[in-house]
Each structure stands twice: as C-alpha cells, then as structure tokens.
Amino acid sequence: VLCDISLEDAQEIVLQKISVVTGEDVNVFDAAGRIIAEDIFANEDLPRYPQSAVDGFALGDSLAKTDSTYRILEYLGLSDWPRYQLKQGEAAGVLTGGIIPDGTRAVVPHEKTLIQGNRLSVLEQVKPGNNIKQIGEDFKQEELLVACGTRIDSGCAGVLAAYGLCQVPVFRQPRVTIISLGANVVPCWQKPLPGQTRDCNSALLAALIKQYGGVLYSVKLANGMNSSDRKSYIDKIIGEVDLIICTGETYTKEMNSAPSFPFAEEIGAEVNYYGIRIQPGSHNGAAFYKGCPIFALSGNPAACAVGFHLLVAPALRAMQGQSPYPRYLRARCTNDFAKKVLRSRRFVRGHARYSSEGWEVTILPKQKPSMVRSLISCNALIDLTPEQLPITKGTEVSVLLLESLF
Amino acid sequence: VLCDISLEDAQEIVLQKISVVTGEDVNVFDAAGRIIAEDIFANEDLPRYPQSAVDGFALGDSLAKTDSTYRILEYLGLSDWPRYQLKQGEAAGVLTGGIIPDGTRAVVPHEKTLIQGNRLSVLEQVKPGNNIKQIGEDFKQEELLVACGTRIDSGCAGVLAAYGLCQVPVFRQPRVTIISLGANVVPCWQKPLPGQTRDCNSALLAALIKQYGGVLYSVKLANGMNSSDRKSYIDKIIGEVDLIICTGETYTKEMNSAPSFPFAEEIGAEVNYYGIRIQPGSHNGAAFYKGCPIFALSGNPAACAVGFHLLVAPALRAMQGQSPYPRYLRARCTNDFAKKVLRSRRFVRGHARYSSEGWEVTILPKQKPSMVRSLISCNALIDLTPEQLPITKGTEVSVLLLESLF
Numbered sequence: 145v146l147c148d149i150s151l152e153d154a155q156e157i158v159l160q161k162i163s164v165v166t167g168e169d170v171n172v173f174d175a176a177g178r179i180i181a182e183d184i185f186a187n188e189d190l191p192r193y194p195q196s197a198v199d200g201f202a203l204g205d206s207l208a209k210t211d212s213t214y215r216i217l218e219y220l221g222l223s224d225w226p227r228y229q230l231k232q233g234e235a236a237g238v239l240t241g242g243i244i245p246d247g248t249r250a251v252v253p254h255e256k257t258l259i260q261g262n263r264l265s266v267l268e269q270v271k272p273g274n275n276i277k278q279i280g281e282d283f284k285q286e287e288l289l290v291a292c293g294t295r296i297d298s299g300c301a302g303v304l305a306a307y308g309l310c311q312v313p314v315f316r317q318p319r320v321t322i323i324s325l326g327a328n329v330v331p332c333w334q335k336p337l338p339g340q341t342r343d344c345n346s347a348l349l350a351a352l353i354k355q356y357g358g359v360l361y362s363v364k365l366a367n368g369m370n371s372s373d374r375k376s377y378i379d380k381i382i383g384e385v386d387l388i389i390c391t392g393e394t395y396t397k398e399m400n401s402a403p404s405f406p407f408a409e410e411i412g413a414e415v416n417y418y419g420i421r422i423q424p425g426s427h428n429g430a431a432f433y434k435g436c437p438i439f440a441l442s443g444n445p446a447a448c449a450v451g452f453h454l455l456v457a458p459a460l461r462a463m464q465g466q467s468p469y470p471r472y473l474r475a476r477c478t479n480d481f482a483k484k485v486l487r488s489r490r491f492v493r494g495h496a497r498y499s500s501e502g503w504e505v506t507i508l509p510k511q512k513p514s515m516v517r518s519l520i521s522c523n524a525l526i527d528l529t530p531e532q533l534p535i536t537k538g539t540e541v542s543v544l545l546l547e548s549l550f
Numbered sequence: 551v552l553c554d555i556s557l558e559d560a561q562e563i564v565l566q567k568i569s570v571v572t573g574e575d576v577n578v579f580d581a582a583g584r585i586i587a588e589d590i591f592a593n594e595d596l597p598r599y600p601q602s603a604v605d606g607f608a609l610g611d612s613l614a615k616t617d618s619t620y621r622i623l624e625y626l627g628l629s630d631w632p633r634y635q636l637k638q639g640e641a642a643g644v645l646t647g648g649i650i651p652d653g654t655r656a657v658v659p660h661e662k663t664l665i666q667g668n669r670l671s672v673l674e675q676v677k678p679g680n681n682i683k684q685i686g687e688d689f690k691q692e693e694l695l696v697a698c699g700t701r702i703d704s705g706c707a708g709v710l711a712a713y714g715l716c717q718v719p720v721f722r723q724p725r726v727t728i729i730s731l732g733a734n735v736v737p738c739w740q741k742p743l744p745g746q747t748r749d750c751n752s753a754l755l756a757a758l759i760k761q762y763g764g765v766l767y768s769v770k771l772a773n774g775m776n777s778s779d780r781k782s783y784i785d786k787i788i789g790e791v792d793l794i795i796c797t798g799e800t801y802t803k804e805m806n807s808a809p810s811f812p813f814a815e816e817i818g819a820e821v822n823y824y825g826i827r828i829q830p831g832s833h834n835g836a837a838f839y840k841g842c843p844i845f846a847l848s849g850n851p852a853a854c855a856v857g858f859h860l861l862v863a864p865a866l867r868a869m870q871g872q873s874p875y876p877r878y879l880r881a882r883c884t885n886d887f888a889k890k891v892l893r894s895r896r897f898v899r900g901h902a903r904y905s906s907e908g909w910e911v912t913i914l915p916k917q918k919p920s921m922v923r924s925l926i927s928c929n930a931l932i933d934l935t936p937e938q939l940p941i942t943k944g945t946e947v948s949v950l951l952l953e954s955l956f
Contacts, residue, residue, distance in 0.1 A: 172753045172756075173752070173753055173756045173766060173769070174756075175753075175757075176756070176757035176760045176761065177760070190922075192744075193744055193745075195920075197920055221745075222732075222733055222734035222745055222746075223734055223743065223744075223745040223746065224745060225745055240849075241732070241745075241747055241920075242745060243744055243745050277918070277920055281916070281918075281921070282916065282920075282922060282923050283923060290926075296757070297757060298754050298755075298757035298758045298761065298855060298925065299754070299855070299922065299925025299926045299927070299928050300757075300926065301754055301756065301757040302750045302751070302753055302754030302757075302851050302855070302922045302925055303750070303922050303925070303926060304753065305748060305749065305750040305752070305753035305754070306738070306748055306750035306851070306922055307748075308738055308739060308740075308741065308748055310738050310739040326628075326647070328628035328629055328647060328648075332578065332711040332712070332714055332716050333714060333716040334714075335714065337629065338598075338599055338629075338631040338649055339599075339627075339628055339629040339630055339631055339647075339648060339649050340628075340629065342711060342712055342713075342714055343711065344708045344709070344711040344712035345708070346579070346711070347578045347579055347707040347710065347711035348704050348705070348708030348711070349704075350578075350579045350580075350707065351581070351582035351702070351703060351704035351706075351707040351708075352704045354582045354583070355582065355703075355704065360579060363579070443646070443647070445708050445712070449704060449705070449708070473906070474906055498879065500880050500908075501908075502904075502906075502907075502908050503904065510687070510688065512603070512683070512687075514603055514647075514683055514688075515687070515688040516596075516688060516705065516708045516709050516712055517689060517709075519704065519705025519708055520696075520705045520706065520709060521705070522705050
C-alpha cells in the first residue's frame with residue numbers, strides 16, 4: 145500500500161483503473177445536464193430546402209432596381225413545395241420557413257412592397273440572396289453536431305431535436321453508495337445524544353454526487369453493524385454500484401501503526417493508497433473491490449468535501465468520458481491568511497469571483513476540517529504550498545474553480 | 551398594448567405582476583439546486599459540547615512543559631459524557647469528536663505522547679486550546695445559517711443536515727407549459743414533409759426551463775388545432791401552470807397592421823406588450839391570463855433562446871424569490887463582427903471565457919435568428935448598440951453571462 149503520496153499520484157493511480165460506464169438513451173426533453181456518449185453527425189442538410197426567412201415575396205431576376213415590378217404567380221402556403229422555376233419579372237408570395245421556388249434571387253419582406261392585383265412593386269434595393277435560407281446553411285450533411293463527452297445544454301438539445309434525435313445516447317449516471325463508518329454518527333433526522341454526531345457528510349456528498357453527474361444509490365450508516373454485516377452489505381451492492389465512498393473511522397486507532405484503510409482490508413479489497421501529502425488529506429484512501437473504486441474520506445465535513453473534489457470528482461468525470469481534472473486559475477487574494485506551520489500543500493476553502501480587474505478569491509473563515517461553515521459559499525479551493533505562507537492581501541494564488549450546480 | 555418598447559420596460563412590466571410561488575418540503579438528500587424559501591437559523595450551538603479534534607489525551611493544567619507527566623484517569627469512548635473536572639496533572643484518553651471533560655486546557659494527539667501504565671508523558675509543547683472544538687465554534691445558536699433565496703449547494707446541504715433539517719423548505723419549481731403555434735411545425739420525432747419543420751424549440755426551452763429552476767408541465771403543438779381547441783387547452787391547464795411560453799406564429803400576417811399577440815387576444819388574455827426594440831425581439835410579447843404570465847417568443851430557434859434569457863428567465867427567477875437579472879461583465883472580443891445597419895440594440899450569441907488576462911468573448915458564427923448553430927457552446931449574450939458596430943477584434947464589449955447548467 146502506498147502511503148503519504150502526492151495528490152497527482154493518488155489521482156493517477158485510480159484514473160488508470162477507471163472505465164467508462166455504459167450508455168443509455170434518454171428523451172431529449174430530459175437530456176439537459178447529461179453527457180453525450182457518441183459523436184453525433186448530421187444525417188442531412190439543415191435546412192433541407194431553400195426557405196424564406198421572412199413573410200414576403202420570392203423574386204425572379206432583375207433585382208436592384210427600385211420600383212421594379214413583378215407579376216405575382218401565386219401565394220405559397222407553408223406546406224407547399226413549388227416545383228417550377230421563377231423567371232425574370234416573376235414573384236411568388238412566401239411565408240417564413242416556406243420553401244421558395246428554384247430561380248429565386250432574393251426574398252423581399254411584404255412591408256417593402258406594394259401590391260395591385262397581381263402586380264408587385266418593390267420599394268427597396270434588394271441584394272441577391274437577401275432573406276433566403278440556403279440549403280445546409282445551418283449544418284451540412286455529415287458535419288459533427290455534438291462530440292462524445294459534451295454536456296447537453298439548451299443549444300445542444302435544440303440541435304438534437306432539429307435532427308429528430310429524440311432518444312439521445314448518453315452515459316449512464318454513475319451510481320454511488322455512501323457508507324458512514326463513524327461509531328457515533330446518527331442519521332441526520334435523529335436527535336444526537338451527547339457524544340453523538342448527526343451525519344451531515346452524506347447530505348453534503350449527495351449534493352456533490354448530483355453536481356458531478358452521478359446518482360445516489362444508497363446511504364448506509366455502519367453504526368451498530370459488525371465487520372461481517374458490513375462485508376455482507378458490500379457484497380450485496382457490488383455489481384450494482386459504480387463507486388463507493390466511505391466516510392470517517394477510516395484510519396487505525398492503534399498508536400505507532402502505519403496508516404491504513406481498515407474497512408477496505410476487512411472486505412478483502414485491494415488497497416491502492418492511503419494518506420496523501422496534502423492538508424486535509426491524511427485520511428484519504430482508495431481501494432478497488434471487484435472492479436468498483438472505494439474511496440476513504442475524512443469524517444470531518446470540510447475535509448470530506450475537499451477529498452471529494454480532489455479525488456472522487458475526477459473519477460466520476462472519467463467514468464462519464466469527460467476530462468477528469470478541474471480548472472485552475474490565478475486569482476488575487478482579498479484577505480490575509482495567517483501563517484501555519486505546514487509540511488505539506490494545503491487546500492483552503494475560498495469564494496472566487498470575477499470583476500473587471502480579473503479574478504479574486506476570499507479565504508473563507510473557520511478553516512478547521514471539522515467545521516462546515518467554510519463550505520458555505522465555497523466555490524473554490526486555494527492550492528497553497530508551505531513556501532507561500534503566510535498569505536497577505538493582494539497575493540496572487542492558484543485556485544481550483546469548483547463546478548457549480550447552476 | 552405597448553409596442554416597440556425598451557427591453558428594460560418589457561422586463562419591469564412583467565416583474566411587477568409576478569408573485570412568488572408557494573413552498574414545499576424536499577428531503578435534504580434531494581435538495582441540491584433548489585431554492586430555500588425561508589431564512590434558516592441555528593437552533594443550538596454547533597458543536598453543542600466541547601469536543602476533541604484528534605484521537606489523544608485531554609490534559610488538565612500545567613501545559614507547555616515538555617516531558618511533563620499526567621495521570622490517566624480513564625479512556626473515554628465516543629458516546630461517553632464525562633461529568634467531572636479535569637485537574638492539574640490529570641489526563642483522559644479521548645477520541646475525535648468525543649466530549650472532553652470540563653477543565654481541559656488542551657488535547658494532545660496520541661502520536662505525541664508516551665504511555666506507561668497510567669502515566670502519560672507529553673512529547674511536545676502544547677498551547678492552551680489546542681485540538682479543542684469549542685462549543686459553538688462552527689455556528690452559534692440563533693445565527694443565520696442559510697438565507698431565503700439561496701440556491702442549495704453541497705455546503706448548504708451539509709449545514710442543514712448538521713442541524714437535523716432533513717425536510718428542507720424550498721420554493722416549488724415553477725411549472726411551465728410550452729405551446730408551439732407554428733402551423734408547419736411537427737414533433738421532433740416525426741419526419742417533416744417538405745415545408746414542415748421539426749419542433750426544436752421545445753427541447754431547447756425544456757433545457758432552459760430546467761436550468762432556471764422550473765419544471766416542464768406540458769408541451770403542446772397547436773398545429774391542427776383551431777382557435778377554440780387552443781382556448782380549451784389553456785382553460786384546462788390554467789391554475790395548474792405558473793408560466794406559459796408560446797413560440798412562433800405570434801404575429802399578425804396582415805400587411806400594414808400593428809404588431810400584436812393574436813394568441814393572447816384569442817384566449818382573452820390581457821396583453822402587456824408586443825415587440826421590443828432589440829434584435830432579435832420584434833416577436834417577443836407578454837400577456838397575463840388569470841394571473842399566469844404568457845410569453846410570446848419567436849419561432850426562430852436563436853431568437854427564441856435570446857427571448858427566453860432576456861424575458862422569461864427573469865420571471866422564473868423572481869417566482870423563486872431570486873434576484874431576477876443576470877450578471878453583466880466587460881470582455882474583450884476575440885474576433886471581428888461586420889457592420890450591420892441596425893436601428894436597435896442587438897444581442898449576439900457568444901462564448902465567454904476567462905484567462906489570466908481577464909474575460910474574453912468570441913462572437914459565434916452563423917448569427918441568423920433561424921439558425922441553431924450559434925447556440926452551440928453559447929454561454930453569453932453580447933449586448934451591442936448600433937453605435938458600437940462594426941466590432942473589431944480586441945474591442946471591449948458588454949456581456950451578459952448566461953447561467954450554465956453545471
């Protein structure tokens with residue numbers, strides 16, 4: 145078992161063993177936020193026929209002369225498909241989106257015309273091509289519409305619907321189980337006795353799982369379960385879940401023993417690492433059991449959230465065919481952060497925002513790993529090396545921008 | 551009916567008539583992304599008891615002397631609640647999160663101690679308060695935890711769960727109906743005949759409704775319905791839905807007649823405005839029917855999306871107790887945009903991103919309102935006045951940053 149490794153090593157060890165989840169089809173009306181599982185190509189031109197962009201008249205030749213007159217052949221309906229050639233001096237009434245006849249040099253909006261019987265006078269200078277939607281002007285047949293790994297937003301949903309792709313191939317949402325191992329942890333709906341703690345990590349993790357495209361499969365509090373109960377539970381869900389997160393009690397209570405991941409050992413999982421050279425992070429670990437990654441995160445809420453962002457989120461993204469790593473940016477710090485004796489890189493909770501001057505980040509108060517407060521309005525982790533400390537206001541720091549839910 | 555009004559007037563006319571939707575309770579595990587409908591206050595201190603932050607020993611007095619020794623009174627379990635006073639020279643074994651005895655000056659981690667029977671030697675300098683989680687250090691009783699109107703993220707969910715708020719009071723998701731009025735529009739799963747168009751706006755709008763916290767109530771294609779069918783449909787759903795969006799065919803085909811909102815007039819709704827002095831926007835309108843806002847948006851997909859962001863999104867946000875308007879920022883344009891003869895302000899689709907140099911925005915290709923392509927990777931609208939055009943690369947422009955789904 146690797147102990148006390150770097151963050152990057154910890155991430156890579158797991159990512160090398162992660163495979164992409166299978167796909168499923170979802171209705172295009174429900175597809176927003178899901179990840180496309182295939183490259184999607186245009187199977188035809190869009191539009192398929194030359195159309196009018198306005199309500200008005202398709203004109204044959206002899207454009208560009210003010211007050212030029214045309215003979216109106218007919219008024220086309222939206223469903224009409226004119227099969228004739230528009231000639232010099234001829235016009236046809238057309239509606240927005242309607243197919244225009246061959247030979248149309250331009251379409252003129254009706255408010256720029258005068259009509260007398262079947263004689264049409266055009267009141268403006270018209271340029272060839274005006275108000276015509278050409279075949280394939282939006283997309284050409286065989287063009288790539290949406291690439292595999294794209295998160296479906298409104299524009300993407302519109303394009304898929306325009307091509308009739310009502311059942312959209314997406315990656316299945318990875319199913320995640322949370323196991324709270326703390327012996328003094330009670331469900332959040334229960335009034336804790338003195339010495340007990342409400343399980344706030346599971347609600348926190350449930351939101352993060354949703355944010356990163358996963359779906360909560362189950363939440364299990366191991367409080368009161370013995371070792372064999374816990375193994376039975378894992379054996380029951382394994383194969384159904386794609387990822388397991390354990391919180392709390394993940395590290396040995398024995399003095400002078402090496403850090404370990406006792407729960408993973410207990411169920412017979414292959415432990416990949418335990419303990420990372422970051423703060424918080426000494427309780428973070430990873431194991432694989434029957435192909436399923438199991439992460440150990442701290443029972444302290446702030447440490448648990450940081451561990452999720454740095455270790456679990458990349459795995460969830462990779463499972464959905466996405467680039468695993470988050471965005472880093474440089475930001476000016478708006479406040480001081482007192483020096484701490486640190487041996488290792490530290491991830492501090494912050495609130496980042498942009499202004500006309502660029503990015504700035506505020507280090508949030510109450511940074512103890514046991515506190516939940518620093519997670520309120522936290523949208524960034526500040527990646528600090530021991531050499532950078534103390535931070536004074538105005539210092540430029542490296543910031544990992546967290547994905548926001550909205 | 552107000553015609554050809556400013557964007558700001560159009561927004562305000564509707565917002566003044568919008569009321570907040572009712573609330574409902576959701577489970578904290580499902581609450582991510584929802585909007586809190588009440589101010590939530592701490593009903594007790596967190597933590598409620600002074601706790602240890604590490605596994606180790608709670609120490610009585612006489613700190614700060616290396617190699618000072620203590621008598622170990624007992625090893626406390628996590629559920630124990632020690633009711634005695636720790637005195638000079640006394641120590642008690644404690645676990646992370648466990649309640650510490652009164653009189654504890656500091657807690658020392660076990661790896662910094664030596665134990666011989668019931669004698670404890672401390673191997674490091676200890677400062678008063680070290681490794682103690684004080685009562686209320688995270689939150690104090692009666693403090694505001696989460697303000698009404700806050701979107702629930704992971705940190706917020708964690709705080710609510712820590713306080714046992716498992717049923718979270720949130721605003722109900724506004725229910726939205728989409729009515730596609732175009733006579734040549736067919737469902738997106740249907741192969742269009744020549745002259746027909748697949749309904750791509752409804753899928754586009756469904757994603758936008760989700761993004762802005764609403765929920766799709768129904769999608770109705772009015773193709774083939776007569777005026778009385780359409781009125782019956784509205785009368786059936788009114789009272790159930792919070793907002794109605796009509797797309798396409800919203801404006802009179804008669805030449806020289808004033809622009810209007812015929813569908814709203816047909817059902818007897820009070821029309822508030824029709825036509826806005828922006829591009830695209832001449833087809834945008836709003837009406838109220840029995841207290842329900844009805845928006846008219848263009849049938850052209852890009853114009854439809856712009857209309858949603860500028861007019862419908864503020865209404866949806868206001869219904870959920872949120873500040874209605876989006877964020878504006880200044881960005882450097884990375885490409886040229888050819889001059890167009892414009893009478894009015896124009897909203898151009900763009901892709902904004904930040905770099906170490908600040909914000910930049912790329913004007914996306916194919917800006918015709920009828921095209922869907924410019925909605926691909928569109929995360930910003932660029933707000934251009936006629937005086938600003940043409941735009942040359944490097945020009946600073948005003949950008950409305952769109953909410954992203956993730």
